[in-house]
Amino acid sequence: MTDVGASGVFEGVRGHPRRALVALPFVLIAVVSLTDALTPPYVELGPLLMAAPAVSAAFAGPRLTALVSVLAVGSRLAVASLQHTVGEASRNGGIAALAAGAIVVVTFTAVRDRHRRVLSQVRSVSETAQKVLLRPLPDRIGPLTVASVYLAAEAEAQIGGDLYAAARTRTSTRLLIGDVRGKGLAAVGDAAMLLGSFYGFAYRQAPLPALAAHLDSSVGWDPHGGADNGEERFITAVLLDFPDHGGCVHVVNCGHPPPLKLHRGTVVPLDRSPSAPPLGLGEFNGGDYVLDKFPFGEDDLLLLYTDGVVEARDESGTFYRLTERLATWGERTPDDLLRRLRRDLLAYVGGRLTDDAAAVAVMCTPPYPHPSVAPGAQRG
Numbered sequence: 001m002t003d004v005g006a007s008g009v010f011e012g013v014r015g016h017p018r019r020a021l022v023a024l025p026f027v028l029i030a031v032v033s034l035t036d037a038l039t040p041p042y043v044e045l046g047p048l049l050m051a052a053p054a055v056s057a058a059f060a061g062p063r064l065t066a067l068v069s070v071l072a073v074g075s076r077l078a079v080a081s082l083q084h085t086v087g088e089a090s091r092n093g094g095i096a097a098l099a100a101g102a103i104v105v106v107t108f109t110a111v112r113d114r115h116r117r118v119l120s121q122v123r124s125v126s127e128t129a130q131k132v133l134l135r136p137l138p139d140r141i142g143p144l145t146v147a148s149v150y151l152a153a154e155a156e157a158q159i160g161g162d163l164y165a166a167a168r169t170r171t172s173t174r175l176l177i178g179d180v181r182g183k184g185l186a187a188v189g190d191a192a193m194l195l196g197s198f199y200g201f202a203y204r205q206a207p208l209p210a211l212a213a214h215l216d217s218s219v220g221w222d223p224h225g226g227a228d229n230g231e232e233r234f235i236t237a238v239l240l241d242f243p244d245h246g247g248c249v250h251v252v253n254c255g256h257p258p259p260l261k262l263h264r265g266t267v268v269p270l271d272r273s274p275s276a277p278p279l280g281l282g283e284f285n286g287g288d289y290v291l292d293k294f295p296f297g298e299d300d301l302l303l304l305y306t307d308g309v310v311e312a313r314d315e316s317g318t319f320y321r322l323t324e325r326l327a328t329w330g331e332r333t334p335d336d337l338l339r340r341l342r343r344d345l346l347a348y349v350g351g352r353l354t355d356d357a358a359a360v361a362v363m364c365t366p367p368y369p370h371p372s373v374a375p376g377a378q379r380g
Helices: 015-021 023-038 046-059 062-082 089-133 184-201 208-218 322-328 334-348
Strands: 144-151 162-168 172-180 235-243 248-254 260-263 266-269 292-295 300-305 357-364
Touching: 023 046, 023 062, 046 062, 046 089, 062 089, 144 162, 144 334, 162 184, 162 357, 172 184, 172 208, 172 300, 172 357, 184 208, 184 235, 208 235, 208 248, 235 300, 260 322, 266 322, 300 334, 334 357
Parallel strands: none
Antiparallel strands: 144 357, 162 172, 172 235, 235 248, 248 292, 260 266, 260 300, 300 357
16 A cells, blocks of 8 residues: 555555545534534534545545544534534444444455455465466567567456476477366366476477477376376467578367468468367376377467467357457557457456456567577577
8 A cells, every 4th residue: 555644644646636535524524513613513514524534535545534423523523512512322323333433434444455365465476376387478478579568357366277388499489278177276286287298398399299299298296196186287378489581380180279370361270280288187088199280380370378368258158259359450560469358358358358268479589690509599
């Protein structure tokens, strides 16, 4: 919270417009008290003073609200003393009711501000955890220009089961995007396990199907040897490999929405072969992962995304038609594309997603003379 003034009583009042509101409860107390003092004693205006602490609670913290409450009760006592009605039961009851109401308002304000502080700490921790779990993708890695975006469904906890990562080999750039089944800490743990396995193996020269098999074996593995409580654990994912001088992209899809290639106003899904099972369910295909190869040149822009994007709905329940919308956009850089996607998606759902969503945009730029030492290279 922000303190305004040396005494710290104006905490919670932020910005010049809100600071101007500080005068409002004091003016209200002055007007009601003066009017009450000038009217006959049988006219009860004192209850109106309850509005002063109530107004303060709307924009200020507990200390300012408590100060206003004390002034309101004090003003009520002063008017009663001036009119010689302090001993009357009705006046004493009104003053007691005003004091009790003020205590309730101050208590509410203190509890509310405490919850705000806790929420702020939770958001700070979640943001830090997300940065550790989801390493920021470099703007350039190998011959690629890259951009990424993560949209959390829960504003209070900005981490979840959606993930993406990039790594360099000596001759190519590898990308991963995935979506963990489930929610909460279990999903975050599975995402962390998969990312650690990817960073530990992806930089090697092993073929992409071998990388997929390695990641499949890591999903659901318990380092402590404990039981999995019978829960089915899997992660949909797409693995991509961009050779530095190949003009193509290699793709292994494990039950994930296919990448979309934007080429001169057309949108082409990269889904030639049937998808393999999600990671963690490799036993159903015997560990056999099919590698597809697609052309990918300097005029192409590739979009990777999780199902939180295509399963987003508007107020009528209609799904977000990503492919159709991409075909009408003219953005030609990864940053511009993801800015447009973020803005359009949030507008479509009315500002609040019901599921986490992540996206990565990639385009090919002229290769470095020595790709093995390209800026942005990382080995886990």
